Amino acid sequence: MSVDDEQVAGRRARLAALREQGADPFCIHRFDRTHTSAEVATAIQKIEAEAPDEVNWDEAAFATSVCGRLMAVRDQGKSIWADIHDAGGKVQLWAGPAQMGEEAFEEFKNLHIGDIIGVHGEAFRTRRGEPTVRIKECVLLSKSLRPLPEKFHGLQDVQLRYRRRYLDLIVNPEVREIFARRTAAVKAIRSHLDALDYQEVTTPMMQPLYGGANARPFITHHNTLDMDLYLRIAPELYLKRLVVGGMERVYEIGRVFRNEGVDASHNPEFTLLEAYQAYTDYQGMMELFEGLVCATAMAVNGSLTFEYRGQQIDLTPPWRRVGLLEAVREASGVDFAESVTDDDARAACRDLDLGDMQKDGWAGLLDKTFDRYVQPELIQPTFVVDYPVVVSPLAKRLPDRPSLAARFEPFIGGAEIGNAFSELNDPDDQRARFESQVRAGLEGDAEAHPLDEDYLMAMEYGLPPTGGMGMGVDRLVMLLTGCTNLREVILFPQMRPEEG
């Protein structure tokens, strides 16, 4: 018999005995708690604060009902100390035969670590200073049939932590803390935009045509409509339709799906914020970005400075702005503005450490050079501005340099955390850009945009000048919480099945 069977069998035997006695814990529907663990501690402090002298807890103990998961038992024979954990923390319990009766005391000894219990009793503070509930009555609310991971080291196995996140949350308090901070971040993003009169909307996740980013989509099928649909790679094109419709400030926080590799900074589904504001441009989006990230940092860390991978980062605006081509020229010595053709660019890059360049054109080499020589140095928050139009199919041209787009990407700690631009609103130019994307697709670019006639029609009705931005929420949370793997900030990251 394996140890698993042995421990599970012991717990099941106990459950069977309870059912035999007509005390099936799974038949209990509710428990009316009067205090959470945190509220017990607060109530005790309040009594102490109001007492003129030291509190006599023999008299001052107050009635309470608490509940949670049994996580530790310190059995001393006629006196048992135990801890239960609830959402906000833990509270100590004290069980003795005099308070709860011999029979109930013996029943208490039959509990297993992991059981969910409810307790009626009296709260006091022990001589050692621990807020404690002296048990008068204990109710088993749910039987835990499997042994929990070890209490001291917690759950370390990374696979188990992600595959059974509930165990990770039960035994690793710092994990609960990270997700609490993630929730605070999303809340801060929402209230920042709400305060600026942005309207939160939801747009289709299943789209007949995908767009708004360069990525390969997931394909699904609708049976009764008998049509393939794409899981969205971005909400962009729908949000801009709403701006055409007169919603001047809109945003969406939601999941997008990109059919690409999985690693420490990529999960196939992730949370993206996109916001659009009519009558502003990418300069306006820079201010929005600074405000959003600072508000989020305050919510997550209570500060505009934080440490990431040993580097001290300061988010105080205004952030540095550098031109993409200028930054690349300074870091690598190659001026892409002087190269016109793909061959020119390859020749200019021949001395750089870029690996195989055969398959790269001008834009690909620019991208590679930036990634290799510029991006790792962008530790302090930096807006990299003015991207080539050829890699920005939805962005407006700069009036004085029409080969460049009014677009920027913000970098923090060497990581790209978003993308923003003045939205292209010339439907003829947009059609030409789509057509060149379609050509790129035919030439083998799996991530090129398809042509979206319906979107072009919307634009022909008139899109006001508009600034738009997107921000990777998971990546921002990762930075602000000091996590170096995206999976640490996603509750259920995508994993391969364990067996073949």
Place this chain on the structure above:
RNA sequence: GUGCCGUUAGCUCAGGCGGUAGAGCAUCUGACUUUUAAUCAGAGGGUCGCAGGUUCGAGUCCUGCACGGCACACCA
């Protein structure tokens, strides 16, 4: 995709040169009325990731596979 590393009890980890597998927590039994990683005494618990190979003998050496971690590559 490539390289390196990992996979041993429910959990956390040891296992020197190849000789029938160990500890702590958890579980079970006993002692103990202020403990908080409680303590003390004892017991049970293993297809050593999977499949082959070498060998008299494999947790250990070799090959393949699976899953994961890190780095690089790809990707935005």
